[in-house]
Amino acid sequence: MQVPPLYSALKKDGERLSTLMKRGEAVEAKPARPVRVYSLSLQQFQPPLFTLDVECGGGFYVRSLVSDIGKELSTCASIQELTRTKHGPFTLEEHALHEDRWTIDEIARSLERCMSLFPGEQSHKKFKTEFPGETAVSREDK
Numbered sequence: 001m002q003v004p005p006l007y008s009a010l011k012k013d014g015e016r017l018s019t020l021m022k023r024g025e026a027v028e029a030k031p032a033r034p035v036r037v038y039s040l041s042l043q044q045f046q047p048p049l050f051t052l053d054v055e056c057g058g059g060f061y062v063r064s065l066v067s068d069i070g071k072e073l074s075t076c077a078s079i080q081e082l083t084r085t086k087h088g089p090f091t092l093e094e095h096a097l098h099e100d101r102w103t104i105d106e107i108a109r110s111l112e113r114c115m116s117l118f119p120g121e122q123s124h125k126k127f128k129t130e131f132p133g134e135t136a137v138s139r140e141d142k
Helices: 017-022 062-072 104-115 120-124
Strands: 037-046 049-056
Touching: 049 062
Parallel strands: none
Antiparallel strands: 037 049
16 A cells, blocks of 8 residues: 655646645645555665665555655655656667667657557557647658
8 A cells, every 4th residue: 555645646626736736735645545566676775875676556656665665764765866667568778769869760760669559540640749830740741
């Protein structure tokens, strides 16, 4: 069981809790909920720093885990660095585009490979942009 952090993407009345908190609004903690941890291992320990490798299911908050570890040790704990190495079918090793390959063609190829992992029509949708008036097109429209 894990209590989600107040600074999270969870929503209350359609707004993220983190947004409400930043505005100074009172936010109640959500109740503890079941989460899955498939593996948890200590990779490195050089007091006061330690490195964990966590394989977990959706809805798990690593920052909450670290905070809970601190509480159990009657101290505090925070995260210095957090790297997500896998999300669904995507792995950092297989799907990360290294900086030396940041060209429009390499990015388009990378997106095509990722989109092929999604079933059916979803893989043929055009990419949205955040800027009005701009249109993003898929590679085959080039």
